Amino acid sequence: MTNHYNNVYINNKYSLLSSTMYNPIVKENTDKCINDYYMQEKTIELAESKYQETTIKGLLTKSKLLPNDIDILISGDLQNQILSSTLASSKFKIPTLGIYSACASFVEGLIIGSTFINKNDNKKVIVTTSSHNLVSEKQFRFPVEYGAVRKRVNTCTATGSISILLSNIKSNIKVESSTIGFVTQTNHKDANDMGSAMAPACAEVLYKHLIETNRKPDYYDLILTGDLGEYGTKIMKAYFKKKSNYDLKNVIDSGSIFYKEENVYAGASGPACLPLTFFDYILKEKKYKKILLIATGSMHSVISTNLKVPIPAISHAISLEVSY
Amino acid sequence: MNNKEYDELIKKTIVEEDVSKSMLVSFISGGFIGLIGQILTEVFMKMLNCTLSDAYLFTFMTFILIGSILTGLGVFDKILSICKCGLIVPSTGFANTMTSSAMDAKSEGFIKGIGATIFKLTGSIILYGVVFGIIFGFIRSMVL
Numbered sequence: 001m002t003n004h005y006n007n008v009y010i011n012n013k014y015s016l017l018s019s020t021m022y023n024p025i026v027k028e029n030t031d032k033c034i035n036d037y038y039m040q041e042k043t044i045e046l047a048e049s050k051y052q053e054t055t056i057k058g059l060l061t062k063s064k065l066l067p068n069d070i071d072i073l074i075s076g077d078l079q080n081q082i083l084s085s086t087l088a089s090s091k092f093k094i095p096t097l098g099i100y101s102a103c104a105s106f107v108e109g110l111i112i113g114s115t116f117i118n119k120n121d122n123k124k125v126i127v128t129t130s131s132h133n134l135v136s137e138k139q140f141r142f143p144v145e146y147g148a149v150r151k152r153v154n155t156c157t158a159t160g161s162i163s164i165l166l167s168n169i170k171s172n173i174k175v176e177s178s179t180i181g182f183v184t185q186t187n188h189k190d191a192n193d194m195g196s197a198m199a200p201a202c203a204e205v206l207y208k209h210l211i212e213t214n215r216k217p218d219y220y221d222l223i224l225t226g227d228l229g230e231y232g233t234k235i236m237k238a239y240f241k242k243k244s245n246y247d248l249k250n251v252i253d254s255g256s257i258f259y260k261e262e263n264v265y266a267g268a269s270g271p272a273c274l275p276l277t278f279f280d281y282i283l284k285e286k287k288y289k290k291i292l293l294i295a296t297g298s299m300h301s302v303i304s305t306n307l308k309v310p311i312p313a314i315s316h317a318i319s320l321e322v323s324y
Numbered sequence: 325m326n327n328k329e330y331d332e333l334i335k336k337t338i339v340e341e342d343v344s345k346s347m348l349v350s351f352i353s354g355g356f357i358g359l360i361g362q363i364l365t366e367v368f369m370k371m372l373n374c375t376l377s378d379a380y381l382f383t384f385m386t387f388i389l390i391g392s393i394l395t396g397l398g399v400f401d402k403i404l405s406i407c408k409c410g411l412i413v414p415s416t417g418f419a420n421t422m423t424s425s426a427m428d429a430k431s432e433g434f435i436k437g438i439g440a441t442i443f444k445l446t447g448s449i450i451l452y453g454v455v456f457g458i459i460f461g462f463i464r465s466m467v468l
Binding site (some may be wrong): 143188200 | 334338341346398400409417421428
């Protein structure tokens with residue numbers, strides 16, 4: 001389903017990068033950059049909620065607003081039952097919607113927020129997301145200190161959080177349209193290689209978006225995908241070519257470019273990876289005007305991996321118009 | 325694109341990693357650990373004046389101790405990324421798996437945390453080790 005918006009803008013953002021491991025490209029541009037997995041909390045799970053709390057507080061201070069001024073807070077993360085989002089939002093008393101679509105949570109939040117604002121004027125929405133490397137290691141892979149030999153297709157979850165403010169007050173980033181994707185499932189079962197699981201979802205939502213808006217891929221200056229990784233991007237391009245006969249040339253995968261250091265497996269992943277790359281790297285470059293963000297999420301869990309269920313994947317697209 | 329075509333596309337895109345180098349490294353590092361184990365056994369036999377099977381037990385315990393301490397200090401996974409499987413297959417790997425599970429659950433308390441999850445990954449090694457020990461012990465007693 002494609003929605004068009006005419007008065008939705010991204011007013012402000014506050015980003016937090018919490019680990020400088022492998023030298024992320026956004027290191028110099030984030031609002032706050034620390035290298036701390038704990039942030040004076042006892043456990044990593046609580047630390048992730050502290051990340052979200054920091055960004056929400058930072059965003060409110062930066063845009064000179066009080067928690068009462070915000071109508072809805074939409075937040076999501078990778079923890080079981082989105083624990084860190086709920087813990088963080090409990091500090092503010094803002095009406096909250098918790099969402100989960102793995103690494104596509106941020107764009108899902110943007111779509112929900114934009115739809116609210118488009119229908120009701122004068123609403124202010126905060127969209128928050130976070131990811132923590134150690135938490136996702138513990139949750140989806142192996143214990144943190146366990147010395148698993150990793151493959152090239154593995155990704156390394158980015159650590160950080162970002163909050164953005166959506167409203168109908170004009171700014172330089174306009175939310176133009178969005179497409180909600182459907183869940184795809186192939187035969188792919190290897191949870192180490194999420195790129196291959198998510199590539200079809202990404203290609204399908206891109207195809208759907210272009211058909212429903214009557215556009216061609218080169219309408220966009222840049223198509224920024226979420227965290228397909230090095231191999232996932234190649235597979236996505238091949239899949240899209242087979243489906244529509246178009247060669248995608250303007251695609252950048254934020255996961256693949258996130259780490260400056262080379263050979264960090266297939267790249268970065270996590271819900272925070274795409275928004276951090278977009279706001280703190282792509283926008284700072286001032287090169288692209290029409291940008292399509294496609295966040296991809298691999299919706300597997302530990303149980304689905306043990307049951308050997310093929311990995312379901314989802315993808316959402318949102319089109320932004322930026323003026324500099 | 326159907327599932328079969330997609331599987332072929334994945335296979336074509338993702339180049340299989342060359343494991344020969346890792347195998348060679350594992351062979352050398354594993355052999356080195358074995359050498360240390362042999363030396364330790366000899367030393368225990370001479371110094372403690374014990375039997376061979378007791379000395380094996382002491383060596384095994386020493387490896388578990390070293391593996392657990394290195395895991396606790398957070399350096400085991402770094403050494404492992406160099407030594408590869410040469411460190412996983414000996415009992416150091418067992419110690420690493422056990423200690424890392426316990427460390428993860430530390431914040432959840434002693435009973436529901438550490439106690440419940442310390443054998444999360446190593447439980448299968450212990451269970452099937454015992455089961456196959458019984459089966460092979462039985463076969464051995466029948467044959468010999």
